[in-house]
Amino acid sequence: MSTSIRAAENKGRQTRTSSWLEERLGLSGIRYTVPEHANSLPYLLGGITLFGFLILIVTGIYLAQFYNPQPTAAHDSVIYIITGATLGDLTRSVHFWTAQLVTLTVLLHLLRVLFTGSYKRPREVNWYVGLGLLAVTLGLVFTGSVLKFDQEAVEALEHNSEMAAILGSLGAWFSAEFSRSTPLLTRLFSGHATILPLLFALLITIHVYLIKQHGISPKVTPDAETGSTAGTGTSRFDIHLKRMAGYGLLTLGIVLVLSLLFPAPLGQPGVAGVELTKPWWMFLWLFPAEAALGSRALIIVPAILGGLLALVPILDRSPYLSPRRRKVLLGSAALILVIIIINGVVAWLQPVAQHLG
DSSP states (O other): OOHHHHHHHHHHHHHHHHHHHHHHHOGGGGOOEEOGGGGSGGGGHHHHHHHHHHHHHHHHHHHHTTOOOSTTTHHHHHHHHHHTSTTHHHHHHHHHHHHHHHHHHHHHHHHHHHHHTTTSTTOHHHHHHHHHHHHHHHHHHHHHHHHTOBHHHHHHHHHHHHHHHHHGGGGGGGSGGGOSSSOHHHHHHHIIIIIHHHHHHHHHHHHHHHHHHHOSOOOOOTTOBOOOOTTOOSEEHHHHHHHHHHHHHHHHHHHHHHHHHSOOOOOSBOOTTOOOOOOOHHHHTTHHHHHHHOTTHHHHHHHHHHHHHHHHHHHOOOSBOOGGGOHHHHHHHHHHHHHHHHHHHHHHHSOOOOOOO
16 A cells, blocks of 8 residues: 555544544634733643642542551651552652642742733732632642641641631631531642532632633733733634643643652651741741741731732723833832742741741
8 A cells, every 4th residue: 555545544543632632622612712921831831830730629639548647657658659660659759749739830820920911800810810729729738738737837737726726717617616527638638629629619610711801911001901812813722722731731841850850758746736847838938927926927928818819900900011100009019029038038047936826
């Protein structure tokens, strides 16, 4: 059989396969137009984050098969994951490093949205949905850091209990008194593996739907104004997806390299009532405030910051996207970011201090 005949037959099979998939899945529906700038890295950070969450879900399901959420067995079950489960150490490390990168991309995505004015009309609701996704992400990171039940985790759990006591009835679910039949660690595992992922699924569905409704935020130019871009642009969403998948695979490659070079840490079994460690970097910046105000700072400071973020679309209702026309808001945001970074550096340089109690 000649090469040309084989090529024609292969092309015919591909055409039939494409027709079959199109009839049943309607894949041509994802080829709608989007602005060209949607394919640039700053506008792909949300998609990269979503890809990272898919990695977390897959690795988390595998790890859950070997994890025991009972306080007396949790640490030993993590040791078994590292030493006994097939590819357990690598899977746990991929889960750990992906969580770090996802938190970073979520924060960078938030800063990009803030800088480009993508929270403006008609995208205000999606801004609040995004804040909800940020809260869920940090909730997943915190609960995940507790599950290994080493010294760092025990200290985090004790901080959690102190915050719950300060909140009273509002923090009841986070206290040991909520259920005498189920340990607090077990309930936090339930939150990490079921409640928070369900909230994430709900919020990300709304988030993607609203992006489809309003389109990607317009490109920032000196005279750009906010508005819907749905149905406009010179690129296509399927190209956007391919770029997103490419960056997602790059992220997976980076995570694998980090996992092989620096396996996820695990400390000794925790001892309650003492502080010997520091939290992960996304919470470390709160330590100076905690040193000054006690555990209530862990509630007050994030609440103030969250409130300020919630006010952004209300305070900045002009149609302009150029940073030059939003100097006051962006200057204030930059100042807050600098304070957070300085606090984090100070906390990192300072020796461990006793905050509990």
